[in-house]
Amino acid sequence: MLKKSDDKFLSLITMRLNGGCKLTHETEEFLEKYGKTILIVLPAFNEAKTIENVMEELLEKGMQLIVIDDGSYDETTSIVGKVHKKYPQQVHLYRHPINRGLGAAISTGLEASLSKNPRVIVTFDADGQHHIDDLVPVVKPVIEKKADVVIGTRNFQEMPFRKKFGNNVMNIITRIFYGMGVSDSQSGLRAISPDAANIMELHSRDYGVSSEIIGEIKRKDLTLIEVPIETIYTDYSLSKGTDTKIGLKILARLIKNIFK
Amino acid sequence: MLIYQYIGLLIGIIGIIISILRFRDGKMSLSMVLVWITIWVLLLIFSAYPAATTLLTNITGIGRGLDIILIFGLIGCFYLIFKIYGMIENIEEEITLLTREIALNKKENTEKPDKD
Numbered sequence A: 001m002l003k004k005s006d007d008k009f010l011s012l013i014t015m016r017l018n019g020g021c022k023l024t025h026e027t028e029e030f031l032e033k034y035g036k037t038i039l040i041v042l043p044a045f046n047e048a049k050t051i052e053n054v055m056e057e058l059l060e061k062g063m064q065l066i067v068i069d070d071g072s073y074d075e076t077t078s079i080v081g082k083v084h085k086k087y088p089q090q091v092h093l094y095r096h097p098i099n100r101g102l103g104a105a106i107s108t109g110l111e112a113s114l115s116k117n118p119r120v121i122v123t124f125d126a127d128g129q130h131h132i133d134d135l136v137p138v139v140k141p142v143i144e145k146k147a148d149v150v151i152g153t154r155n156f157q158e159m160p161f162r163k164k165f166g167n168n169v170m171n172i173i174t175r176i177f178y179g180m181g182v183s184d185s186q187s188g189l190r191a192i193s194p195d196a197a198n199i200m201e202l203h204s205r206d207y208g209v210s211s212e213i214i215g216e217i218k219r220k221d222l223t224l225i226e227v228p229i230e231t232i233y234t235d236y237s238l239s240k241g242t243d244t245k246i247g248l249k250i251l252a253r254l255i256k257n258i259f260k
Numbered sequence B: 001m002l003i004y005q006y007i008g009l010l011i012g013i014i015g016i017i018i019s020i021l022r023f024r025d026g027k028m029s030l031s032m033v034l035v036w037i038t039i040w041v042l043l044l045i046f047s048a049y050p051a052a053t054t055l056l057t058n059i060t061g062i063g064r065g066l067d068i069i070l071i072f073g074l075i076g077c078f079y080l081i082f083k084i085y086g087m088i089e090n091i092e093e094e095i096t097l098l099t100r101e102i103a104l105n106k107k108e109n110t111e112k113p114d115k116d
Helices: A004-015 A025-037 A051-060 A076-086 A102-114 A132-143 A161-178 A194-199 A209-219 A244-259 B003-024 B030-048 B052-060 B065-111
Strands: A038-044 A064-070 A091-096 A120-123 A149-154 A190-192 A224-229
Touching: A025 A038, A025 A132, A038 A051, A038 A102, A051 A064, A051 A076, A064 A076, A064 A102, A076 A091, A091 A102, A091 B065, A102 A120, A102 A194, A102 A209, A102 B065, A120 A132, A120 A194, A132 A149, A132 A190, A132 A224, A161 A209, A161 A244, A190 A194, B003 B030, B030 B052, B030 B065, B052 B065
Parallel strands: A038 A064, A038 A120, A064 A091, A149 A224
Antiparallel strands: A120 A190, A149 A190
16 A cells, blocks of 8 residues: 555646656656556557657556557567567567457457556557656556546647547547546546456457447446546647547447447 | 340349359358348249239239339348348457457467477
8 A cells, every 4th residue: 555645646747847758756756666566558550650769668667568569560560579679578569460459459458468467557558648657646546446447537628629529529429328427538548457457348449449448337337536647749649549530430330339 | 025034034043053052162051042042033033924023012002013122122232231241340350359369379479488
């Protein structure tokens, strides 16, 4: 269990300097203590531009990494292989021979992570949009056994319109189809306890998996905590993830699932 | 006999032959081959004896014989598309399962030091 003095974590986000790469003292301390027990699931499809930095940043803090290369056809595979050679004990590599989508990659990651006996499993986007400081508030409630799942909620006010619209639509759809309202159903930064990961049944192959996880939280009666996180928007990270087009695609699939 | 009747007969016969060949090659299940042969035989009957459709129009109350064939044809097509869509979805799901299984197994293999 953590000391009471560590409870300052919620103030971390407001204290943090905008976009700064330096970690706060609290983050450093926390990661030193718990870094080795945190297992990061990193799904990657053609992320050659960003994945090396994202991996290095996490590995330097001593965290274990499960990388699922989802059939990438750019340099991702060789870059990940190179980092794996540098940190052979910390990186676990899995490769889908063909691209099967985010949902499939997350399912593989969760299944693989259960055999590693972690204290907490974190899903993290490989496109560099998450800040490592945000790991602390997301991971902490799970380590303290206050929550089974923690979702890092992005600030919709800062989101570009195209993204905001898509994500809002997905929140509404998640509420309608899975009966659970959350502030950011499509966030890629979540912490999941191993017990929760073990009982979750995910079938979605693509971006719909984020909504499905919310559905599983409700169905399996898991405790959910939402914490605010910061998103680093670059042209690159903007080109990935949920926007209006993907929102409509997911909607079509969800409607089809009703008639199945 | 009119030209459309010859065309109907020809398509029906080719359809039956293809269905039987696919069944013999194990590419079609018994139930599906029976469904298809029934469809092709009906096509043969209606092509050879167009008057037979009036029997159906009397039963269903739909005006002309040709209309009823078209309506049933469309319903049949929709049903088949729906079925094919479901089959593709199942195949996609199976491919995903296989892919995930391959990824998980391969990792285990590479972790064994004595493997090359």
